[in-house]
Amino acid sequence: MIGALLNGLTALGSTVTRRLERLGLAARFSLTVIMVLWPALRRTPLVIREVYFSGVRSISIITVSGLFVGMVLAVQGYEVLQRYGSADSLGVIVSLSLVRELGPVVSALLFAGRASSAVTAEIGLMRATEQLDAMDMMAVNPITRVVAPRFLAAIISLPLLSAIFSAAGIFGSYLVGVKLIGIDDGAFWSQMQANVDFRLDILNGLLKSVVFAVAVGLVSVFEGYHAAPTAEGVSSATTRTVVTASLAVLMLDFVLTVLMFRGLM
Amino acid sequence: MINRAKIDLAVGFFVAIGILALVFLALKVGNLVNFSMSEGYRLETRFDNIGGLKVRAPVKSAGVVVGRIEAIQLDSETYEAVIDLRIAPEYRFTKDTIASILTSGLLGEQYISLESGGEAEYMKNGERVMKTQSAMILEKLIGQFLFNKAAEGPGTVK
Structure with missing residues (x-):
């Protein structure tokens, strides 16, 4: 009885210690990455290559998802708004929800699944095939050469992708709302312009996606760099990246929303 | 590659x-x-009651948006609401302008309406709009109506 209790306590203690150790490791790793950002940024070709793989290759999925999210929002929004005779403000509802929330959040989630998982797998495989150690032997800092460019690419790509997502979504809602359902063209745009503020809504949305990019980028490079050097280790690191990054995005979104928009309530 | x-x-x-x-x-x-908050000149207005007016609500003249509300405070001596308006530089208003709080539609947002008078001089930055008309408060109107009905005596109420 007491033996089982002690065993349970020991298991709990070791779990907590391991978690804390990993958290400390992650914090120290993040600091090292941030320290070498400037030298990494000066090696632009590396960063551009990573922007190509993370950002450019994600344009299609982001555009198509944005378009369909916008179209669904238009149908659902119209269904509720026409009950109150205010279908004209469909543009406001769609654009505010896209610019403030869905644009940054959904594009960060898609980015975590589409690009960050690939980054983790790539770095993890470099670890497993001892390429990172080889770089170290040749006096090339793998953090500057491999990790930092991928992190920077996330910070450059995600805000742009999120803007593309919002623009595509608003275009999708225009197609469904104005062209299909038949809301007045002028009212759709003018109500939108009267109620969406550049600084409060659009810049705050952009700021959100920069924060998400930092979180998703750090998670993906950390999990890859510290993956167990086996096939199984790489696969579980990739899974952890998607899960941790998605959860981090959703939690950060709540915190940022409270900080940014609480004054409006 | x-x-x-x-x-x-x-x-x-x-x-x-x-x-x-x-x-x-x-x-x-x-x-x-359309209009950025930092341009234009500032006007001050005072109201007894502003109802549900909010910062950034539009300021309209003849239905055209000419500015936005920049700040709302309470004067702790006169208990009046002090409202700062930011008006776009291309619009000018005379010294006898009347400011009133109106509602767009039955349940819409509230805004400030400016109606220019006939005076020749225009208001400058920081000046105060002297003539104001407060927001219409529905509860007060209903209360007044009931009070009037009651004052007429029990026999007249059908």
């Missing part, structure tokens, strides 16, 4: 689309061109 020039071209294309999307959001969706 794709070559360097192709990658550069694709990334350039990507950044261009991203910036284009941002410009679209700023110009077509947001109101960046």
